[in-house]
Amino acid sequence: MSIDFRHLISRRSLLLAGAGLALAAPLRSWPARGAAPKEIRLTAEPARAQLAGADHPPSDVWAYDGRIPGPTLRLRQGEAVRFLVENRLDQDTTVHWHGIRLPNAMDGVPGLTQPPIKPGESFLYEFTPPDAGTFWYHPHANSLEQLGRGLAGALIVEEPEHIPVDRDILWVLADWRIDEQGEIAPGFGNMMEAGMSGRVGNTVTLNGTIPADQPVRAGERLRLRLLNFSLARIMALRFEGHDPVIIARDGQPCDPHQLKDGRLLLGPAMRIDLLLDLQGEPGRRYRITDGFYQGLGYELTRLAYSDEPPLRTKTPEPIRLPPNPLPEPDLASVEHHELALEGGMMSRMMGGGMISGGGMMHGMGGMSGMGRAIWSINGTSMTGDGHSGMAPLFLLARGKSHLVMIRNQTAWWHPMHLHGLSFRVLTRNGSPVPHNQWADTMLLAPEDVVEIAFVADNPGDWMLHCHITDHQTAGMMTVLRVA
Ligand code: C2O
Ligand code: CU
Numbered sequence: 001m002s003i004d005f006r007h008l009i010s011r012r013s014l015l016l017a018g019a020g021l022a023l024a025a026p027l028r029s030w031p032a033r034g035a036a037p038k039e040i041r042l043t044a045e046p047a048r049a050q051l052a053g054a055d056h057p058p059s060d061v062w063a064y065d066g067r068i069p070g071p072t073l074r075l076r077q078g079e080a081v082r083f084l085v086e087n088r089l090d091q092d093t094t095v096h097w098h099g100i101r102l103p104n105a106m107d108g109v110p111g112l113t114q115p116p117i118k119p120g121e122s123f124l125y126e127f128t129p130p131d132a133g134t135f136w137y138h139p140h141a142n143s144l145e146q147l148g149r150g151l152a153g154a155l156i157v158e159e160p161e162h163i164p165v166d167r168d169i170l171w172v173l174a175d176w177r178i179d180e181q182g183e184i185a186p187g188f189g190n191m192m193e194a195g196m197s198g199r200v201g202n203t204v205t206l207n208g209t210i211p212a213d214q215p216v217r218a219g220e221r222l223r224l225r226l227l228n229f230s231l232a233r234i235m236a237l238r239f240e241g242h243d244p245v246i247i248a249r250d251g252q253p254c255d256p257h258q259l260k261d262g263r264l265l266l267g268p269a270m271r272i273d274l275l276l277d278l279q280g281e282p283g284r285r286y287r288i289t290d291g292f293y294q295g296l297g298y299e300l301t302r303l304a305y306s307d308e309p310p311l312r313t314k315t316p317e318p319i320r321l322p323p324n325p326l327p328e329p330d331l332a333s334v335e336h337h338e339l340a341l342e343g344g345m346m347s348r349m350m351g352g353g354m355i356s357g358g359g360m361m362h363g364m365g366g367m368s369g370m371g372r373a374i375w376s377i378n379g380t381s382m383t384g385d386g387h388s389g390m391a392p393l394f395l396l397a398r399g400k401s402h403l404v405m406i407r408n409q410t411a412w413w414h415p416m417h418l419h420g421l422s423f424r425v426l427t428r429n430g431s432p433v434p435h436n437q438w439a440d441t442m443l444l445a446p447e448d449v450v451e452i453a454f455v456a457d458n459p460g461d462w463m464l465h466c467h468i469t470d471h472q473t474a475g476m477m478t479v480l481r482v483a
Contacts, residue, residue, distance in 0.1 A: 037080035070153025092116035104460025111388035133251025177201035198232025219310030252438035253321035267415030343375035381475030392481035
């Protein structure tokens with residue numbers, strides 16, 4: 001028997017590249033600064049995907065480059081990039097680069113920052129990511145259905161220096177509502193759901209398919225990037241037998257710290273980078289579970305240890321990611337603002353049937369409720385998705401430091417996202433939030449009051465909305481102007 005070593009070698013190096021073995025020598029040659037920006041094509045199109053695994057029938061989806069999740073885009077911090085996005089759907093779309101601090105005109109909100117990309121047309125996005133970290137991209141037109149049918153992908157901005165981990169791994173978590181035929185269930189924009197926890201589905205995928213066990217080796221150190229692409233599902237993950245360390249939140253490095261109460265909360269649109277030291281025993285399996293919704297816990301996946309002896313016996317010190325160039329808000333001179341979140345079931349706005357003389361009750365029977373307001377921010381409700389005529393709620397003086405207090409005066413959880421800026425998380429319910437945490441999406445429990453602060457250094461009209469997409473489209477959306 002003869003073995004073609006050339007073939008083996010090339011296949012092996014491909015596998016290594018695919019696994020992102022960060023300890024392998026970085027042989028990449030990056031374009032010199034000042035070189036023409038790299039141009040990447042991205043197509044939004046209908047496709048088929050085997051969400052439930054290879055032995056199940058594929059479902060009709062909408063996807064970037066036909067893939068679920070969309071291609072993982074790897075950029076370099078401080079290097080310009082161009083994305084030529086082509087729309088092969090039969091409806092308008094745009095792309096929002098969630099968490100990237102970019103020029104307003106590149107933010108992807110139809111009617112507010114750009115005209116929508118019409119079917120058959122393209123749009124050129126061009127920006128230079130200032131921050132390294134874990135980000136993502138998704139449409140901002142008819143988001144409920146476009147995101148819900150699969151349009152989303154990870155966007156990784158790499159640090160200039162090598163981060164000393166054995167493997168850099170991405171887990172894109174997403175929730176789907178699959179019907180008996182194996183198709184994505186219609187009925188987006190159900191008013192009853194919109195007034196409650198949103199469209200929570202029945203199938204959770206990891207990197208586009210129902211998760212199998214995750215092969216690991218004892219002693220390895222992983223950088224595990226978790227991203228929640230769900231329309232509505234909040235996750236509370238537990239890692240049996242492990243002690244992961246959070247090193248970044250929404251792409252922004254923080255002081256390394258352990259999980260609070262052993263549980264990791266990950267709302268829609270949020271990202272967490274973990275340092276995961278594999279301290280389990282060779283040959284064993286350890287469960288990773290999600291128990292956010294009472295009585296609806298499930299096993300997400302398992303860490304399946306090989307029989308190999310540990311890669312190392314002593315756990316190295318935690319690492320700290322290099323800081324991003326974020327302007328530090330000056331708390332002595334901040335301008336104060338307040339945002340009050342209201343509405344939903346069990347509120348004055350909805351539960352009492354006080355809105356529009358009973359029209360609400362009529363709308364709640366499952367008919368499409370897109371465009372109806374059941375949530376509000378400071379008493380105003382922008383509904384649907386990006387559109388023209390979105391007047392800013394208030395102005396943020398450019399270059400100044402701002403402190404925004406967000407009060408959740410509802411009975412529901414909300415991951416609140418601000419475009420164009422990352423903010424420092426100062427307090428939650430009066431207590432300082434430790435570990436120097438920055439974010440672009442802030443998860444508020446019912447009745448939570450949080451304070452965030454930032455320097456308004458990025459001019460433009462920036463959306464602020466709940467990332468439970470049903471909440472956003474039913475009124476929990478507004479615009480802040482930096483000028
Ligand atoms: Cu992830 Cu307004 O978006
Ligand atoms: Cu919400």
